[in-house]
Amino acid sequence: MNFLKNGGIALLVLYLIVTFFAVSSIYKDLVQNNSQLSVGHVIIAVTIFLGWVRFVTWGTDLKVQKDELGKQIKYKSSKISYDIMTFVLLALYLIDLNYYQKDDGFGNVFLLIALGISVLLNPMVQFILALRYK
Structure with missing residues (x-):
């Protein structure tokens, strides 16, 4: 995968920031506030996971998918x-x-x-x- 093509570095940094924010938010809710796992937590985790799988599978080159x-x-x-x-x-x-x-x-x-x-x-x-x- 050529991450430099089509702004791949920017997308990678964006995924890292969103992942860090989501994980820290879920951690804060579950561990520090002693709340229970909610549907929102699961949806956020699945969405982040799917984003990473898609990024690792296809990269940033849309021509590969087509x-x-x-x-x-x-x-x-x-x-x-x-x-x-x-x-x-x-x-x-x-x-x-x-x-x-x-x-x-x-x-x-x-x-x-x-x-x-x-x-x-x-x-x-x-x-x-x-x-x-x-």
């Missing part, structure tokens, strides 16, 4: 991510069903709906894309 190899990497990673997400949702639903089962026998309805959407989403998108090319 060339043929970049498109193949994005396609394969999205397919693998979809399969992993579906499996994790199934595992979470089965765990919830076995350990936290309610009287109705359904378990967590929201997990069941999310699992159904994740199973149906890929074939539906493929169908829509196939219609576009026919």
